[in-house]
Amino acid sequence: MHFTSIVATALLLLAEADIISAKAIVHLPNAIRRRNHLQDGMKRDVDRILRRAPQMSSNGNLSVSTPNANLNQTISDACILNLNKLTAVDNAAGMASCYNIIQYDQKAGAFEADLRLYQMFTPTGKFANVPVNDVMISLTYPASTTFQSLTKRRKRDVEVRQSSAVEVQQYTLFGTFESNLDLSKLNETQIMSLMLPDVKLNAAIDSTQPIMTNVSASDGAWFVIGQFRNEFTTGLVDRTVAVAAIAAAAPFVLPGTTLGIFPTGLIVTCAWTFLFLLAYGLGTIGRIQYRSAYRKRKAAQAGRTGKRI
Missing domain, CATH: 1.20.5 (Single alpha-helices involved in coiled-coils or other helix-helix interfaces)
Structure with a gap:
């Protein structure tokens, strides 16, 4: 049994090899961490990546901290209110995400985000018999965005008002943009595109076969509270817009030099x-x-x- 679990995690590491970088952060759930010593090596690699990330400018006004009880309840209410509108999700895990920007400092080029995962529907397909604790989440951001921290918080007790959404986990994310980008050239849609992560869910079937599914833009609630509240529009905030935004915010280079x-x-x-x-x-x-x-x-x-x- 121990051997099969080692093989499973090795396959998952291979499946995620292309996103373990300064622009991508991977989190392993407690169940995999307890039963497999190979995860410790992966965690050390991610920690080294995080330590290489640039520090926020000293003139920034952000003070990142875990939301207090009132703020946590406010975020939860906004997420559940919007997630209750979902009638189905595209991913086989049956999960939905709620992603919000709590703070944004344009001068420092930094922001604090709050990410929450909810079990909305019964898992189907290859995820049908996979426990929630065995699901691994990976976040990939546009090339201009680098992370300093990924904090997994324990789910706080909040009052759920007539909702089928079951909160699985909360994350506090702190990101910075490349210092050479001129954010004043961008509109809100372009800035949101630079803050929007690509969320993937990974697991293993029978401890041997790795599986993966994407949490698409239609599988969640995005920017429903905090900065850019209700400004998100599916199709207008995506990776294509992010690539164009990076090019637009890049400093001018005199041709021929x-x-x-x-x-x-x-x-x-x-x-x-x-x-x-x-x-x-x-x-x-x-x-x-x-x-x-x-x-x-x-x-x-x-x-x-x-x-x-």
């Missing part, structure tokens, strides 16, 4: 020029030496050794 492409032709030309000069130079030196030897030989024959012809 840098090489636009790798100078392969220049390198080849320089290499051939160097070989030509080397061959021509060696030939010239050889001819000079031959001339000097010839003159000395002719001078010796004429009895005028040491004199020029």
Whole structure:
């Protein structure tokens, strides 16, 4: 049994290898952490990634902390109110997410986000018999967004008012944008696109076969409280918009001051020029030496050794 669990986690690590980077953070649930020592190595890798992330500017006004009871209840009420409108979800795990920006400092280029997962419907397909504690969540953000922390909080006791949504977990996220981006050039839709994560759920069937499903934009409530409240529109806030926003906020580069492409032709030309000069130079030196030897030989024959012809 221990061997099969090791194999399962190894397969999950392979499945997530492409997203473990400074732009992606992975969290393993308690059940996998307890039964598999391989997770400790993965956690150390993620910790190293987080430590390499840049620190927030000292002029920032954000103070990241766990929401208090009142704020937690407010966020929960807003999430459940919007999630109750869902009649189905696209992912086989039957889960929905509620994602909100609690704080945003444009000057510092930093924000605090709150992410909550809810079990909304009965899991289907390959996730049908997978326990909730065995589901792994991974978050991937646009290339301009880097994380300093991913804090998993215990679910607080909140009053649920006539809802079928069962809260699974809460997360506090703190992200920063690349310092060279000029956020003043972007509108709210573009900024939200840079803050929007790509949420994936992963698990293993019978401790051997890895499975994965995406939590799409229609599988949750996005920006329903806090910053950008009710500004989210499906299709207008996505990865395509994020790519365009990064290009729009990038600093202006004066054309012609840098090489636009790798100078392969220049390198080849320089290499051939160097070989030509080397061959021509060696030939010239050889001819000079031959001339000097010839003159000395002719001078010796004429009895005028040491004199020029």
